[in-house]
Amino acid sequence: MTALSTAFRAELAAVLGDKQVRMIVLLALVLYAVIYPLPYRAELLRDVPVVLVDQDGSTASADLARRVDASEAVALTHHAPDMAEATRLVHQRRAYGVMLIPDGFERALLRGDQSPVALYADASYFLMYQRVMQGAAVPLRQMGAEIEAGRLIAQGTPRAVAMAQVSPATQVEVPLFTPAAGYATYVLPAAFVLILQQTMMMGLALAATRRGPLPGHPVWRLLGRAGAWLAIWAGLLPMYLIVLPVLYGLPILGGPGALMMLGLPFLLAAGFLAQLVAALFRRGEVSASGAQRHGSQVVLLALGLPFFFLSGFAWPVEAIPAHLNAVAQLIPSTPAIDGLVRVTQMGATLPQIAPVLWHLWALAAGLGLTVLAVETRRAARQGHRLPT
Amino acid sequence: MLAVMAREIRLLPRRPALAGLVIVLPLIMLLVLGGIFRAGIPTGMAVAVIDLDRSDLSRAVTRMLDAAPELTVTHRASDLSEARSLIVSGAVRGAVLMPQNLERDITRGARPEIVTFYDNQHMSAGSLVARGARNAIDTALAGLRLSVRQGQGEAPFQAMVALQPIPMQAHALFNPAFDYVHFLLAALIPTVLQIIAAAATAYAVSLDFGPGRHPRVLMRMAGGILPAMLGKILPYTIIFLLILGLSDVALYGWLAVPLRGSLWLMALGAVLFVLASQMIGALAFVLTRDMGRAASMIALITAPAFGFMGLGFPREAMSTLAQAWGAAIPGTWYVQLRIDQSLRATPLDISAMSVLWLAVIAGVLAALILAQLSRLARQEVAP
Numbered sequence: 189m190t191a192l193s194t195a196f197r198a199e200l201a202a203v204l205g206d207k208q209v210r211m212i213v214l215l216a217l218v219l220y221a222v223i224y225p226l227p228y229r230a231e232l233l234r235d236v237p238v239v240l241v242d243q244d245g246s247t248a249s250a251d252l253a254r255r256v257d258a259s260e261a262v263a264l265t266h267h268a269p270d271m272a273e274a275t276r277l278v279h280q281r282r283a284y285g286v287m288l289i290p291d292g293f294e295r296a297l298l299r300g301d302q303s304p305v306a307l308y309a310d311a312s313y314f315l316m317y318q319r320v321m322q323g324a325a326v327p328l329r330q331m332g333a334e335i336e337a338g339r340l341i342a343q344g345t346p347r348a349v350a351m352a353q354v355s356p357a358t359q360v361e362v363p364l365f366t367p368a369a370g371y372a373t374y375v376l377p378a379a380f381v382l383i384l385q386q387t388m389m390m391g392l393a394l395a396a397t398r399r400g401p402l403p404g405h406p407v408w409r410l411l412g413r414a415g416a417w418l419a420i421w422a423g424l425l426p427m428y429l430i431v432l433p434v435l436y437g438l439p440i441l442g443g444p445g446a447l448m449m450l451g452l453p454f455l456l457a458a459g460f461l462a463q464l465v466a467a468l469f470r471r472g473e474v475s476a477s478g479a480q481r482h483g484s485q486v487v488l489l490a491l492g493l494p495f496f497f498l499s500g501f502a503w504p505v506e507a508i509p510a511h512l513n514a515v516a517q518l519i520p521s522t523p524a525i526d527g528l529v530r531v532t533q534m535g536a537t538l539p540q541i542a543p544v545l546w547h548l549w550a551l552a553a554g555l556g557l558t559v560l561a562v563e564t565r566r567a568a569r570q571g572h573r574l575p576t
Numbered sequence: 577m578l579a580v581m582a583r584e585i586r587l588l589p590r591r592p593a594l595a596g597l598v599i600v601l602p603l604i605m606l607l608v609l610g611g612i613f614r615a616g617i618p619t620g621m622a623v624a625v626i627d628l629d630r631s632d633l634s635r636a637v638t639r640m641l642d643a644a645p646e647l648t649v650t651h652r653a654s655d656l657s658e659a660r661s662l663i664v665s666g667a668v669r670g671a672v673l674m675p676q677n678l679e680r681d682i683t684r685g686a687r688p689e690i691v692t693f694y695d696n697q698h699m700s701a702g703s704l705v706a707r708g709a710r711n712a713i714d715t716a717l718a719g720l721r722l723s724v725r726q727g728q729g730e731a732p733f734q735a736m737v738a739l740q741p742i743p744m745q746a747h748a749l750f751n752p753a754f755d756y757v758h759f760l761l762a763a764l765i766p767t768v769l770q771i772i773a774a775a776a777t778a779y780a781v782s783l784d785f786g787p788g789r790h791p792r793v794l795m796r797m798a799g800g801i802l803p804a805m806l807g808k809i810l811p812y813t814i815i816f817l818l819i820l821g822l823s824d825v826a827l828y829g830w831l832a833v834p835l836r837g838s839l840w841l842m843a844l845g846a847v848l849f850v851l852a853s854q855m856i857g858a859l860a861f862v863l864t865r866d867m868g869r870a871a872s873m874i875a876l877i878t879a880p881a882f883g884f885m886g887l888g889f890p891r892e893a894m895s896t897l898a899q900a901w902g903a904a905i906p907g908t909w910y911v912q913l914r915i916d917q918s919l920r921a922t923p924l925d926i927s928a929m930s931v932l933w934l935a936v937i938a939g940v941l942a943a944l945i946l947a948q949l950s951r952l953a954r955q956e957v958a959p
Contacts, residue, residue, distance in 0.1 A: 208868040215872050219880060226898040227883040233893055252742075278749060279922045281892055285749075297741065304743045311748035312920060313890050314756055318703065325744060332742040339738070352685030353724060356717055357678070360689050361706055363696035364663060371889045374699040394868075469593070482867050483593045486775040489875050490601060490768055493882060494608050497764070502888075504701040507618035512611045530664060533697050540665040 191404020195412025196419075198402060202395040203420055209391045212485075213424070216387030221432055224379060228372035235263035236319045238285040239274040242267070246294035252305070255327035256287060262323030278310055285309040285320035300339060315371070365534050366439075373438055377429075377533050378501045381525045384428050386492050388421060388455070389462040393484040396466035401570070406563045410463075410556065417459040418452070425451045429532060441535030449538060450527045453548035457520035460555035467562050499525045523547040579797050580807025584780070588811075591783075597776045598812055602819045605768045610826055613757040621705055624651035624659050624671040631679035633720070637690070640716045641672060646708030663695050670694035670705040672713070682720070750920045758833045758919060763887045763911045765823045766849065770907045771878040773816050773850060774857035778870045781808055781861045801949050809854050816850045828918070837917030838924060841931060845913040848934040852906035853878075855941035862948045877905065885911050909933045 203209050238256075242249050257264045266283055268274040274286040288306040296303035305328060309320035333354045340350035366373040402409055429447060433440055462484075469483045497503045498516035505513060516522045527544035530536035538545065588595050623641065627634045642649040651668055653659040659671035673691040675681075681688040692709040696702045718739060725735035748754050784794050784804075794804045827833045856877060860870040884891070884902030891899055891908075902908045913930040916922035 208872075211869070211872055215875060219876065223876065223901075224880045224883065226880075226901060227886070227891075227894050228889055229895055229898065233890075275749075276923070276926075279916075279920065279926050281890075284890075302737050302741060302743060304745050306745045306747065308747045308749050311751035311754060312759060312915060313887075314700075315888070316890055317748065317751075321746065328742055328744050332740060335741040336738065339741075348685050352682070352687060353721060355687065356682045356720055357713075358687055358689045359710065359713055360691045361710065362691060362693045363702065363706070364660075364693055365695065365697040366699070371699075374697065375883075375888065377697075482779070482871050483597065485868075485871050485875075486597060486772070486779075487601060489775065489871075489879055490605065490771045492879060493764060493768055494605060494612070497609070497612050497760075501698065502700060503612060503760075504618040504621065504698070504704075506621050506701070507615050508612055509615055512608070526666065529697060530666065534664050534695075536664045540661065 191408040192412040195409040196415045199413040199416035209395050212391040233319050237265040237283040238262045239266040239268050239277050239283045240264040241274050241288045243291040244289050244293040248294035249289040256324050259323040261319045284316040377529050378525045381528050382496050382521050385458045385521045386488055388458050390485045390488050392462035393466040396463055421455050440532050442531035446531045446538050453552040454524040456552040457555055460559050463559045495521050501525050577803035577807045581811050584811045598815050606823050609764050619645050620648045622650040622668040623647050624653045624662050624668045625649050626653045626659050626673045628676045629674050629678040633679040634674045637716045640712040644708040644712040646704050669701050762914045766907050766910050767882045770853040773853040774874045774878055777854040778857035778861040781858050782867050813850050820846050835918050836921035842917050845910055845931050848938050849906050849910035852938040859945050881905050881907050906937050
């Protein structure tokens, strides 16, 4: 029992008392609260600039342009005489699409023929492409439907029948959980979980490489340390996952109870993994040199983005090859991002994400046992070495 | 300078931590990142159908949904709350609701609603599901409209034409296959390399310029502080350029990303980018003279860099402050150059701006490092 409390106090001191470890934890706050969300503050894309190339110059083409310009998604900000000039504006990123109304547009409509319009949208930006397509497709479809209905009515079809024939059913699309479809609301909750994990692991790995020998059985020492992590991050986790999101105005649906239930195995698993990363950099060395100490920090820094994309949040898990996905399941952030996002942003209850909860506990147990095995072996080796 | 370079390369195998950092880690990253995106666009995402009509039409719509490449109908829900629960738990990514009397209301001209709910918290998957469902339902409804017109005695072709008075010919500029893998990889590899180059350079510099080390030996060897610094940095420049080159071979060869622009401009940009990334690390170290603080400084600049590159959320839509912060990071311009020259085939005079910015950043960083180094040299002489 004394071994447990000694280890607990030693780890608290190692994390809170060390200037460099404290700086990493503080750094997390700066990264988190100020720099990381900076690009996404604008949230919504309104009035995406589009170039109009109107080769028809008729009443009908002007009517169509007016309708497209009035849409919320796009604005016809430039007029160009030809495609070459319009494409240059897109290359310069001053516009993200070109609407080309060909010569003879009105004539074809009056004759009752099909009268196509070409839309070139910059597909190097997924969001821009979507907005440009959306902004042009809806008014085009509406105008087309009015014309088709007009033709039917002119042929003597009753008005109601004509309308039903033109569009038999209305398609409604309801985006769930991010009502305004804002980018910050989408990406920040997941990124926050990852930053929490990476900075926690960096801090703990650094603390681990500096740790001197402590008395007692490895089990008590490890449990004491784990207790210290929980004591520190029990305050930090809600700070990062509830307080800051609220400050940024992100919607939060889930309750703090479910959050803490998921957070507990997540923190344990991340803490144990940090011990393993530290052990990897300590192998064969009695006292770690500067490089060994900060090596784990650099590796964890570089792994941030791959971990994020492996988690199956931004890049759908359906598209990740099976063997890589299997490896990804060993990283605590993979189930944690999924579970925590579902709880805080989608209002999932614990029974609804029970598999994630089990997954995290299994990881915590598995990683914990691995740490024990590694440390017991090292203690045995050192004990062997000491008398000589 | 050459002597310092030769010494650096000779010492590399004896420093496993450094060798691991500059060679093994980037190669693992390359494999993992390439592996994640190799499969391309996601297909067969699970959706639920809430079919309250159970008519020929609702069954036809369900078949269309299942046939869409993006979708697989995996669940049938009996009501909305069941469907919502399926989405929340992650069993499906969306649900399509077909109301009672759908078929009857359509034939009566009452224009009933078909509603698609999709998980927009997972935006990339959600929007693909929405697109797949939209196209499938459109196809099913167009089939219905066509059969009505043909039933009234119109010829199939004539009916087809009449359905769409103003068809939209949609063209996806620069990305006809609609494949974002190319863009993501073109940006992710430099982002990760920027972190590693900065950190590794800071570490390499710390070995000779850190506290308790003797940079004088090195300076005498090279004949001055500038050649000594260059001798430390350049061997790693070559290694990182080789890794970047390898990633290009993988990207443009193995993954067949189109290469439409000037290879020379891209190569020039790559050299400037690697040098600038390395100098972030060197500057962080000579300013702090402590590897721990230098690593934190590097983390602050390079770790959030991906968001500022504007791949997900375009730079032009960001706040001025975010645009300015992004403009100060070399990766932003290098990634823009890569995408412009490989995928967008941007005219050279527009793309030259990115290279110019990279040169400016590299120049400013070099000036700052030299100023700090000469300040340190004076301090050492003074007492």
